[in-house]
Amino acid sequence: MSNAPESDAAALQDRNAAPVLEVEDLRTWFDTRDGVVKAVEGLSFDLRPGEILGVVGESGCGKSITSLSIMQLVPTPPGRYASGAIRFNGRDLLKLSPDEMRRIRGNEISMIFQDPMSSLNPVLTVGDQLTEAIILHQGLGYKGAMTRAREMLDLVHIPEPEARLREYPHQLSGGMRQRVMIAMALSCNPSVLIADEPTTALDVTIQAQILALMEEIRDKLQTAIILITHDLGVVAEMADRVLVMYAGRKVEEANVIDLFERPQHPYTRGLMRSVPRVTGGEASAVERLSEIPGIVPALNNLPKGCVFADRCAFVTDRCRREYPPLVDRGERHLAACWESENLPEWTA
Amino acid sequence: MFAYVVRRLLATIPIMALVAVFVFMLLHMSPGDPAVVIAGDFASVAQVEEIRTQLGLNDPLHVQFLNWAAGLFRGDLGTSIYSGLPVSRLIGQRIEPTFMLTLTTMIIAITLAIPLGVIAAWKVGTWIDRAVMTVAVLGFSLPVFVLGYALILGGSVRLGWFPVQGYTSIFTSFPGFLRHITLPALTLGLVYMALIARMTRATMLEVLNEDYVRTAYAKGLPTRKVLIKHALKNAMVPISTTIGLGLALLIGGVVVTESVFAIPGLGRLTVDAVLRTDYPVIQGVILVFSLTYVLLNLLIDLTYVLFDPRIRY
Amino acid sequence: MTDRSHDRLQDPPLSARLTENAVAMADALRRNPTMLFGLVVLTVMALLAFGAPYFGLPEPMRQSPIDRLQDPSAAHWFGTDMYGRDLLSRVLHGGQISLVVGLSVAAMATSVGLVIGLVAGFNRRVDAIVMRFMDALMSIPSILLAIALVALWGSSVQNVIIALTIPEVPRVVRLVRSVVLMLRDQTFVQAAIACGTSTTRILFRHIMPNTIPPLIVQATYICAQAVIFEAYLSFVGAGTPPEIPSWGNIMAEGRMFFFQNFGIIMYPGIFLAITVFAINTFGDGLRDSLDPRMKRRI
Numbered sequence: 001m002s003n004a005p006e007s008d009a010a011a012l013q014d015r016n017a018a019p020v021l022e023v024e025d026l027r028t029w030f031d032t033r034d035g036v037v038k039a040v041e042g043l044s045f046d047l048r049p050g051e052i053l054g055v056v057g058e059s060g061c062g063k064s065i066t067s068l069s070i071m072q073l074v075p076t077p078p079g080r081y082a083s084g085a086i087r088f089n090g091r092d093l094l095k096l097s098p099d100e101m102r103r104i105r106g107n108e109i110s111m112i113f114q115d116p117m118s119s120l121n122p123v124l125t126v127g128d129q130l131t132e133a134i135i136l137h138q139g140l141g142y143k144g145a146m147t148r149a150r151e152m153l154d155l156v157h158i159p160e161p162e163a164r165l166r167e168y169p170h171q172l173s174g175g176m177r178q179r180v181m182i183a184m185a186l187s188c189n190p191s192v193l194i195a196d197e198p199t200t201a202l203d204v205t206i207q208a209q210i211l212a213l214m215e216e217i218r219d220k221l222q223t224a225i226i227l228i229t230h231d232l233g234v235v236a237e238m239a240d241r242v243l244v245m246y247a248g249r250k251v252e253e254a255n256v257i258d259l260f261e262r263p264q265h266p267y268t269r270g271l272m273r274s275v276p277r278v279t280g281g282e283a284s285a286v287e288r289l290s291e292i293p294g295i296v297p298a299l300n301n302l303p304k305g306c307v308f309a310d311r312c313a314f315v316t317d318r319c320r321r322e323y324p325p326l327v328d329r330g331e332r333h334l335a336a337c338w339e340s341e342n343l344p345e346w347t348a
Numbered sequence: 349m350f351a352y353v354v355r356r357l358l359a360t361i362p363i364m365a366l367v368a369v370f371v372f373m374l375l376h377m378s379p380g381d382p383a384v385v386i387a388g389d390f391a392s393v394a395q396v397e398e399i400r401t402q403l404g405l406n407d408p409l410h411v412q413f414l415n416w417a418a419g420l421f422r423g424d425l426g427t428s429i430y431s432g433l434p435v436s437r438l439i440g441q442r443i444e445p446t447f448m449l450t451l452t453t454m455i456i457a458i459t460l461a462i463p464l465g466v467i468a469a470w471k472v473g474t475w476i477d478r479a480v481m482t483v484a485v486l487g488f489s490l491p492v493f494v495l496g497y498a499l500i501l502g503g504s505v506r507l508g509w510f511p512v513q514g515y516t517s518i519f520t521s522f523p524g525f526l527r528h529i530t531l532p533a534l535t536l537g538l539v540y541m542a543l544i545a546r547m548t549r550a551t552m553l554e555v556l557n558e559d560y561v562r563t564a565y566a567k568g569l570p571t572r573k574v575l576i577k578h579a580l581k582n583a584m585v586p587i588s589t590t591i592g593l594g595l596a597l598l599i600g601g602v603v604v605t606e607s608v609f610a611i612p613g614l615g616r617l618t619v620d621a622v623l624r625t626d627y628p629v630i631q632g633v634i635l636v637f638s639l640t641y642v643l644l645n646l647l648i649d650l651t652y653v654l655f656d657p658r659i660r661y
Numbered sequence: 662m663t664d665r666s667h668d669r670l671q672d673p674p675l676s677a678r679l680t681e682n683a684v685a686m687a688d689a690l691r692r693n694p695t696m697l698f699g700l701v702v703l704t705v706m707a708l709l710a711f712g713a714p715y716f717g718l719p720e721p722m723r724q725s726p727i728d729r730l731q732d733p734s735a736a737h738w739f740g741t742d743m744y745g746r747d748l749l750s751r752v753l754h755g756g757q758i759s760l761v762v763g764l765s766v767a768a769m770a771t772s773v774g775l776v777i778g779l780v781a782g783f784n785r786r787v788d789a790i791v792m793r794f795m796d797a798l799m800s801i802p803s804i805l806l807a808i809a810l811v812a813l814w815g816s817s818v819q820n821v822i823i824a825l826t827i828p829e830v831p832r833v834v835r836l837v838r839s840v841v842l843m844l845r846d847q848t849f850v851q852a853a854i855a856c857g858t859s860t861t862r863i864l865f866r867h868i869m870p871n872t873i874p875p876l877i878v879q880a881t882y883i884c885a886q887a888v889i890f891e892a893y894l895s896f897v898g899a900g901t902p903p904e905i906p907s908w909g910n911i912m913a914e915g916r917m918f919f920f921q922n923f924g925i926i927m928y929p930g931i932f933l934a935i936t937v938f939a940i941n942t943f944g945d946g947l948r949d950s951l952d953p954r955m956k957r958r959i
Contacts, residue, residue: 073565106567113566118559123581123656133567168657184567366797374809385813485945488885489937491892493912494930497919505920600804604893608916618805619897622812630809638801 019046020191020224021070021109026084028062028069031077035300039065041248043084047192050222052215054239054256056229056271060296062248063228067194070226071111072101088192107137110185114197116177120169127165130184137188152183155220156213175206179213186217193217194226199234211238232275236260244268247296247307250326254333262346264335266312267292269346306338314339353650360642367638368420371631372413375403386429386625399429403628425635426628430621435632438617445515446602446613449536452529453598457537458544458591465548465587466575472553480545487542492601496535496608503531513610532609536601540594547590551583558582584655592648599637688950696946702939706932710756720750733924740924751906752929758907759888759933762822763940766887767880769826774833775876779864781834782841792838795831803828804893811899821900825887836879840872881944885937892933908933 028040040062047053055063068074070086072093086093088109093101110133113119121129130152131145140148146165153161156179169177178198185193195214199207215238218225227238235242235256242259244252244267252265263269270292294311303309305320312319318338326334337343375382383400384391391399399405404412419426425435468480504512510531516524555561556579564578606615614633621629652659690697733740740748781788798806803825810824844850844867853863888908894900895909896916903910908929915925 071566073562102568102570104568105565106569111566113559113563115559119563121560121564121578121582122658124578125657132564132569136568170658181563184563362793363797363800366793367800370797370801371809374813377810377813382813385815485938485941486934488941489889489934491889491896491912491930491933493892493896493916494926494934497916497923497926501919501923596802599802600890600893603804603808604896607897618808622808622897622899625812627813630812634801634805634809637805641802642800 017048019048020089021047022085022087023066023070024085024087026066026069026086027082028065028074028079029082030079032300037300038302039079039248039299040069041302043245043248043250045243045250045253047224047226049191049224050218051241052218052225052227052239054227054229054235054242055245056232056235056242057245058230058271058296060299061245062299063230063245064196065248066245067111067196067226067228070192070194071105071109073105103137106133106185106190107188108190109192109194110188110190111194111196112178112181112185112198115201116174116181117169117201119181120177122169124168125165126167126169126172126180130165130180130187133184134187148187149183152187153180155186155217156180156183158183174202175209178202178206178210182210182213182217186221186223189221190223192224192226194228196228197230198227200229200231207234214238232271244271247302248299249307249336250334251308251337252333252335253326254335255331258331258333262329262333264329264333264340264343265308265337266314266339266343267308268335269343270311306336314343349653356646356649360646363642364639367642368417368635369413371634371638372416374631374634375627376409382627386627388625402427402429420635425632428621428626428629430624430626430629435628438629439614439632439636442612442614442617444517444613445611446606446615448518448525449529449532449605449611449613450595450598450602452533453537453540454591456533457541460537461541461544462548462580462587464541465545466552466580468545468549469552469556470571470575472549477549481549484542484545487538490538492535492539492604493608495538496532496605499531499535500608513608515609515611515613528609528611532605532611535608536598536605539601540598543594543597544587544590548583548587551586552579555579555582581655585652585659588648588651588655592645595641595644599641690946693946693950695942696950699939699941699943699946702935703943706756706936706939707760709753710760714754716753732922740922748911748924748928751911752908752932755906755908755911755929756932756936758818758901758905759891759909759936762818762825762891762901762907763884763888765822766825766829767884769822770829770883771833771876771880773826774830775837775869775872777830778834778837778872779841779869782838782845783860783864783868788838791834795834798828799831801828804890807890807894808897808899811894816900816902818901818905821891821894824894825890829883829886833876833879833883836875837872840875841868844868844871878944878948881940881947885940885944888933888937888940 022044023046024044026040026043027038030037030039043062043066045053055066057063065074065079069081070093074081081094084094088104093104096104120126127146127149130149131142134140134145134148135142138145138148149165150161153164158164158176158179164172164176164180169180172180182198193214198214199210202210211234214225214227217223227234229235239256241253241255243250244259244265246267252259252263252268254264259268260272263272274291292311297303297307297310303320305318305322306312306315306324309315309319316339322338324336324338326336327340329335329340381396383396383403383405386403387396387399404415407415416426423436425439427434428438431438464480468477471477500512504510510527514528516528518525552575558579560582561574561579564574569578602613603615603618605611606613607619610616614636617629618633620626621633690700777791781791806828807821807824810827811820814820814824850863850867853867858867891900891907892909892912895907896913898913900909900913901907903914911929912926915922915929919926
């Protein structure tokens with residue numbers, strides 16, 4: 001897994017193509033009784049057509065709030081977008097009216113969620129739920145929407161789509177439900193698909209199938225995908241670029257090969273070390289896992305300096321004083337760490 | 349489904365049998381001699397003896413019960429001590445106003461309460477939510493008859509929009525029926541409305557936190573559609589349970605409301621029977637109300653299939 | 662074994678639990694102004710009702726035919742009823758009966774229900790029989806049952822209390838039983854059983870304390886309901902005897918005269934509504950703070 005993923009044609013992105021989505025200095029804050037919780041703090045990234053961007057980090061690091069911010073599904077209040085811009089094909093989503101945003105949701109940007117068991121409405125048929133967005137956004141009648149729904153189920157390799165359309169979610173297996181979710185998300189040909197932990201709740205074998213399906217769809221439809229996960233294996237497998245988040249901030253971003261070859265942030269290194277690696281066939285080759293000591297700091301009371309300082313083995317006085325800026329370490333490999341250059345050689 | 353209905357109906361038989369035993373025992377749970385209680389303070393020994401014979405109180409208890417139960421199977425609920433008429437006939441004469449009042453109340457209350465509860469849940473924490481919930485708690489707190497007399501005073505006496513009291517059958521005159529039924533139905537409906545609105549809000553709040561609601565929003569559906577199609581349909585099972593259980597409150601309220609508005613229904617029959625300690629009538633009314641209550645709740649259980657496909661009978 | 666699992670095996674002692682609940686209640690009062698409002702209103706009502714004999718008001722039963730059906734005046738703030746009795750005095754005194762009935766019914770229904778529920782929840786055989794009875798009892802609309810009982814037993818405050826208690830018991834039993842059933846299979850109870858703790862001890866030490874918070878909440882609702890139902894019983898002539906003023910029978914007497922003096926119904930009605938509203942608000946606040954899981958119920 002520490003090896004670079006096999007490069008495929010799609011991974012070779014044209015970096016010059018105009019980005020379909022640009023997030024710039026996004027701040028999503030929550031006003032709570034215990035103060036302002038800065039769930040996303042000064043986040044910037046962009047996404048090009050057909051690109052798969054992996055977003056990794058521990059739970060509570062702001063990954064999901066980032067995706068909900070793009071969809072503008074953050075409940076406001078208590079949430080608010082304190083600053084920044086989310087430009088989709090040049091239009092700032094944060095400046096759109098609720099109605100304009102509604103026309104984008106599920107149409108040009110769509111989203112699939114972690115738990116396919118609970119993300120589908122138990123009391124409506126699969127057909128009902130699939131056609132809903134199609135009728136709404138594509139202006140098709142019920143019949144036309146049904147035909148389209150059938151095609152979508154075909155696309156995600158669901159056998160006997162005709163019968164499935166009349167069934168309820170509880171009659172489908174977990175993998176099937178996630179396929180339905182994907183079909184639903186893709187039914188209006190979105191240019192961006194946000195997948196929030198799409199395989200976490202699934203069996204390992206099903207996981208691989210769903211990931212393969214997502215890659216296939218990217219290749220077929222050139223959909224750009226934001227893949228949110230805590231699983232570095234999934235990232236190595238799928239992503240073109242990777243964004244590492246910690247305590248609401250981007251701490252490192254690089255293309256996937258570069259990131260795994262020379263991680264520049266101690267947090268990224270910690271994440272990689274906490275993944276089991278089987279280097280040989282023998283039992284002795286299984287290394288001892290290391291965990292990152294400590295926990296993610298409370299987001300309403302962040303330290304002044306580097307947010308990772310308290311858990312970092314390489315911490316200096318400067319780290320505690322000043323927050324490190326994101327610096328390009330070559331080949332658009334960004335890292336926010338004062339000590340990047342002094343880190344020991346990375347041995348995968 | 350059919351098998352389930354039959355099974356459920358059969359399951360209500362032991363419950364109804366127990367209810368019958370309770371109702372029968374009511375008479376014998378009195379501290380003194382039931383015949384004396386029924387005859388009243390000024391009755392002569394001969395009158396007490398007559399009542400004793402009429403009610404068969406000289407027989408052993410189990411014989412009394414068997415005779416009474418056998419009567420029930422023939423539809424014989426006993427004979428009124430006061431009027432000497434069969435209780436079943438008295439009930440038959442009075443059932444229409446009560447049925448119509450209850451039905452109207454339910455229709456008004458449900459059509460108002462569910463939207464109010466949905467809006468309160470949607471606007472949770474805002475003044476709209478607080479207003480709806482305050483009115484709901486007030487609805488629980490106001491005795492039916494206080495509201496009833498206030499409405500008579502305002503709507504009938506001051507404004508003259510409605511007749512003060514009385515009842516017109518829907519079969520006699522529909523406008524007359526409406527004019528007579530409006531105030532009683534509003535009076536009776538407030539508690540019931542409060543109950544349903546609160547339950548709707550509570551259930552909707554829970555449902556609105558579900559992942560599938562987020563999915564629905566992520567599809568770009570307008571709020572109205574998310575609330576009604578996605579959320580409310582999921583909330584309907586607990587709401588209909590409350591509609592069923594709340595009928596008990598409604599039945600209690602009917603007794604009082606009919607007295608306030610002088611509606612000649614089962615409630616009035618009950619109150620009159622209480623004042624005259626006409627026990628066979630009281631027993632008969634309780635049995636009829638309980639049976640209706642149990643059967644209506646069974647009916648509501650069956651409607652769950654409409655709302656939730658996971659429920660299979 | 663880690664500390665956490667130890668906690669789960671040995672639930673905290675009763676005293677700690679009660680303190681915890683008391684602290685939760687105090688905390689809730691501070692955070693929840695409507696709950697505080699409820700408590701304050703209730704206290705004021707109780708002071709007015711039980712302090713009534715000392716306010717120098719006319720005797721609630723003193724008739725004065727010349728003064729009958731008067732409008733409010735300086736001498737009679739709420740006016741007078743059809744026998745010329747002072748309404749203010751009657752309404753304040755009437756609060757005693759209503760409050761006593763409400764509190765007694767709540768206390769009796771919860772304690773009887775608690776015992777039956779604990780036993781039913783822990784003994785399957787008892788459970789099967791008891792719950793059938795409870796189901797049957799619950800199929801009789803409570804007001805009707807209470808009316809029938811008082812009609813037969815005769816009007817007295819005790820009879821009203823008992824008649825209102827009986828229909829509430831099954832609901833309490835259900836609540837307690839559901840808590841017991843939920844706890845019975847949990848680690849700390851299983852551990853206690855495994856250690857050979859006696860059933861009584863398990864019931865009273867380990868299970869009963871957990872039923873208290875939802876029971877207190879339920880008790881407030883029963884209390885509110887009983888205050889209203891007392892009025893209903895009096896209204897249909899099967900309640901508190903007419904010689905004792907209660908909000909219910911003041912209103913019941915006033916209905917023949919509501920054209921002439923609506924105050925006879927309105928004043929006790931307002932007092933009753935405020936009291937019940939306060940109890941309900943207090944109960945809602947308690948529910949939200951003591952037992953968040955119960956939020957979904959009403």
